[in-house]
Amino acid sequence: MYEVYKKLKPMKGESAALEAIVHLRATTLVPFDDQLALEAADYSLSLHLHFSDAIIYATARRFGAELHTSDPELRGKPGVVFH
Incomplete structure (x- = not known):
C-alpha cells in the first residue's frame, strides 16, 4: 500500500x-514463508534484484500472476508488465 x-x-x-x-x-x-524466501533469494541471485523486488517478483511468479510495475529494475523480466 x-x-x-x-x-x-x-x-x-x-x-x-x-x-x-x-x-x-x-x-x-x-504469507512470506520459508519457501517463498528461498525463491526470492534465487530470483535475486539470477536476475540481480534487490530484496523487496525479489520478494514481489517471486510472489507473482508463484501464483502465475502478471506483475504490473513502474520499477525499472523489473522492466523486461518474464511476467512483468512495465508502465
Whole structure:
C-alpha cells in the first residue's frame, strides 16, 4: 500500500491514491514463508534484484500472476508488465 499510495498521490491526487488503496484492501495477503524466501533469494541471485523486488517478483511468479510495475529494475523480466 505504501508504494502505491506514494506513487499515485503526486501523479493523480489523493482521491485516486485512496481509491487504489480501497482496491488493494480487497486483495489476498500472501504469507512470506520459508519457501517463498528461498525463491526470492534465487530470483535475486539470477536476475540481480534487490530484496523487496525479489520478494514481489517471486510472489507473482508463484501464483502465475502478471506483475504490473513502474520499477525499472523489473522492466523486461518474464511476467512483468512495465508502465
